[in-house]
Amino acid sequence: MENIQLQVSGLIKRFGTETVLNGIDLSVRKGEVVVVLGPSGCGKSTLLRCMNGLEPKSAGTILLDGEEVTSDSKKIAQLRQKIGMVFQSYDLFPHKNIMDNITLAPVKVQKRSKKEVEQDAERLLKRVGLWEKRKAYPRELSGGQKQRVAIIRALCMNPEVMLFDEVTAALDPEMVREVLDVILELAESGMTMVIVTHEMQFARAIADRIIFLDNGKIVENSPPELFFTNPQTQRAKDFLQTFAYEKRRTAIN
Amino acid sequence: MQDSGISVLFMGSNFLRLLEGLWVTLRISLIAVILSIPLGILFGMFMTLKNPISKAVSRVYLEFIRIMPQLVLLFIAYFGVTRAFGWNLSADASAIIVFVLWGTAEMGDLVRGALISIPKHQYDSASALGMTKIQTFIYVVVPQTMRRLIPLTINLTTRMIKTTSLVVLIGMTEVLKVGKQIIDANRFEYPTAALWIYGVIFLLYFLACWPISILAKKLEKRWR
Numbered sequence A: 001m002e003n004i005q006l007q008v009s010g011l012i013k014r015f016g017t018e019t020v021l022n023g024i025d026l027s028v029r030k031g032e033v034v035v036v037l038g039p040s041g042c043g044k045s046t047l048l049r050c051m052n053g054l055e056p057k058s059a060g061t062i063l064l065d066g067e068e069v070t071s072d073s074k075k076i077a078q079l080r081q082k083i084g085m086v087f088q089s090y091d092l093f094p095h096k097n098i099m100d101n102i103t104l105a106p107v108k109v110q111k112r113s114k115k116e117v118e119q120d121a122e123r124l125l126k127r128v129g130l131w132e133k134r135k136a137y138p139r140e141l142s143g144g145q146k147q148r149v150a151i152i153r154a155l156c157m158n159p160e161v162m163l164f165d166e167v168t169a170a171l172d173p174e175m176v177r178e179v180l181d182v183i184l185e186l187a188e189s190g191m192t193m194v195i196v197t198h199e200m201q202f203a204r205a206i207a208d209r210i211i212f213l214d215n216g217k218i219v220e221n222s223p224p225e226l227f228f229t230n231p232q233t234q235r236a237k238d239f240l241q242t243f244a245y246e247k248r249r250t251a252i253n
Numbered sequence B: 001m002q003d004s005g006i007s008v009l010f011m012g013s014n015f016l017r018l019l020e021g022l023w024v025t026l027r028i029s030l031i032a033v034i035l036s037i038p039l040g041i042l043f044g045m046f047m048t049l050k051n052p053i054s055k056a057v058s059r060v061y062l063e064f065i066r067i068m069p070q071l072v073l074l075f076i077a078y079f080g081v082t083r084a085f086g087w088n089l090s091a092d093a094s095a096i097i098v099f100v101l102w103g104t105a106e107m108g109d110l111v112r113g114a115l116i117s118i119p120k121h122q123y124d125s126a127s128a129l130g131m132t133k134i135q136t137f138i139y140v141v142v143p144q145t146m147r148r149l150i151p152l153t154i155n156l157t158t159r160m161i162k163t164t165s166l167v168v169l170i171g172m173t174e175v176l177k178v179g180k181q182i183i184d185a186n187r188f189e190y191p192t193a194a195l196w197i198y199g200v201i202f203l204l205y206f207l208a209c210w211p212i213s214i215l216a217k218k219l220e221k222r223w224r
């Protein structure tokens, strides 16, 4: 296929004797948005962490732009500049203000001029409505604001791929939207993304393709409409069922 | 105020002698702290290594220093080492060695605590941004560790200042000893001198430690 941005083949990951990922094959095209779903503990985070080399793989290959994601520490640091990641836990650097959180890596890792990076940061902060917070420290921000900053911090490295690992899972419900909107906007701008989420409506809206992971394998790989309306496997049906609520009580008479 | 003990303070060079006595222990504390900080940082980093042997070695060292009263360590250094090896360590040198050993152990434990208190996701997010291990250490780990460490280090310094008065027991003439000498010399003429002298010593210690504690509190507040 043309324009493969990220190619995972035969990926196996074990923790001790536990095989968490057992032969994952997945390719993500440029500009494609892939949403990874699956029950808790099925290895979604592990898959993402293998994709940017945070977790060394047990077997298989992962190619980013045709380059192997190795565990060689020098090379992987280089490669990670192309692949941004945002986590579930708020992971801003507590000793730096918002602007310095964003500019640290582009300046120190990519050796870009601070001024140029600050211009990028300004544009992005304004777009998500956090420009006034540039001098604030992470502890002064709400969870939703912190996650938006974390996204911008990753974007300022000008990555080709973004990985999102349940970035709204730790948020209060009313803050979920403001973060998901930023990701939706990113999708419109054509960013290649792999997203793990438990927000089903969001998944349906943003995905070009849904990957359903269970027992260390991809058991479904289909367009969102098909996955949500007509899942092919019983496991996916059961999984989707856990998000559905039925009216149990009839009216009180 | 006839016969008041306070006048003893201003007789001859008494007050100056007290200050000199205080300086004996302050100087030892300062030297010990200045040497203990870099050694403790190295020791603390050594303690975080995953290697079981380095872990055991550092554990034994830390426990040994903690279990032994500083007084015993001082006696071992001053009398024991002299006997056993025939080295003639001065009281000054013994005191500095003992307090550096103690300071390194305590500082090391503080450094270890600060290092392991940095959450794993700080390392993850730094790596995910393309930082190498060294860059992560310099820009993410060290600044956060420092913030936690500075107030703790200052507290260690004040503890050091207070504990170094033990050197009197290996024959050094520190402030308490000077005070005692002054009191003894004036025992009959000014029976109330003891109160004044000890009061002044208390004040001197307070003046030495108080600004340091204030500084610690300030930094703690600023770097919450």
Ligand SMILES: Nc1ncnc2c1ncn2[C@@H]1O[C@H](COP(=O)(O)OP(=O)(O)O)[C@@H](O)[C@H]1O
Residues within 6 Å of the ligand: A015, A020, A038, A039, A040, A041, A042, A043, A044, A045, A046, A047
């Ligand atoms: N560092 C680790 N050491 C050992 N086991 C791990 C580690 N990380 C994850 N696991 C295990 O791998 C499995 C998948 O975890 P994870 O990828 O976090 O799942 P998910 O993100 O889908 O909830 C879990 O059973 C978890 O206990």
Ligand SMILES: [Mg+2]
Residues within 6 Å of the ligand: A044, A045, A046, A165, A166
């Ligand atoms: Mg997870």
